[in-house]
Amino acid sequence: MEIFAPAGNFESLKQAVQSGADCVYLGLDSFNARMRADNFTVETLAQAVELCHLHGTKVFLTLNILVKPTEFDKALEVASQAYLCGVDGIICADFGLSSLLAQHLPDCDIVFSTQANVQNSEGCTVSKQLGINSLVLSREIDKKTVIDIRKNHPEINLEHF
Numbered sequence: 001m002e003i004f005a006p007a008g009n010f011e012s013l014k015q016a017v018q019s020g021a022d023c024v025y026l027g028l029d030s031f032n033a034r035m036r037a038d039n040f041t042v043e044t045l046a047q048a049v050e051l052c053h054l055h056g057t058k059v060f061l062t063l064n065i066l067v068k069p070t071e072f073d074k075a076l077e078v079a080s081q082a083y084l085c086g087v088d089g090i091i092c093a094d095f096g097l098s099s100l101l102a103q104h105l106p107d108c109d110i111v112f113s114t115q116a117n118v119q120n121s122e123g124c125t126v127s128k129q130l131g132i133n134s135l136v137l138s139r140e141i142d143k144k145t146v147i148d149i150r151k152n153h154p155e156i157n158l159e160h161f
Contacts, residue, residue, distance in 0.1 A: 004060075004159070009038035013048050016057070023058040024048075025091060028082070031063045031075050042081050049086040058088040063101075064113035067094045076100055083108050092116075095130065102131025109134055114161075120145065121152040128156060136160070 002022035007013035029039045052059045061082040089109030092098040093116045102110045112135035119138040134157035
């Protein structure tokens with residue numbers, strides 16, 4: 001089990017690291033569901049990744065919003081910049097963007113957000129076909145379904161809350 005903590009700004013990131021979080025997730029000032037948080041810029045993201053990695057903490061960028069057709073190039077650019085900063089993974093809710101990220105950033109852990117609403121083994125199969133190797137299952141599913149998904153998809157990293 002890993003402790004996965006939100007980091008809405010640099011102060012909360014430091015607190016998460018000091019408290020022993022295994023991973024943090026954070027957003028940039030674009031393509032972020034929490035636009036009212038302080039969020040990070042590409043410049044402060046690089047500093048955040050450096051601090052986290054010094055303490056053995058992984059960093060995941062959240063791009064967990066739906067992306068309009070006209071925004072794909074910009075979203076891919078943002079994700080690429082984050083990857084170059086050293087993020088360990090990108091949490092995404094949009095099926096199309098997730099597939100593009102898996103193609104363009106093959107060494108990055110692309111995680112389907114709970115907002116992608118994967119609720120069954122069939123959804124995991126499609127996720128794997130898109131290049132997704134980790135996913136946060138839908139909040140609405142029960143324990144029996146989680147166990148069934150795990151049994152049918154031992155190769156996928158799963159999270160459920």
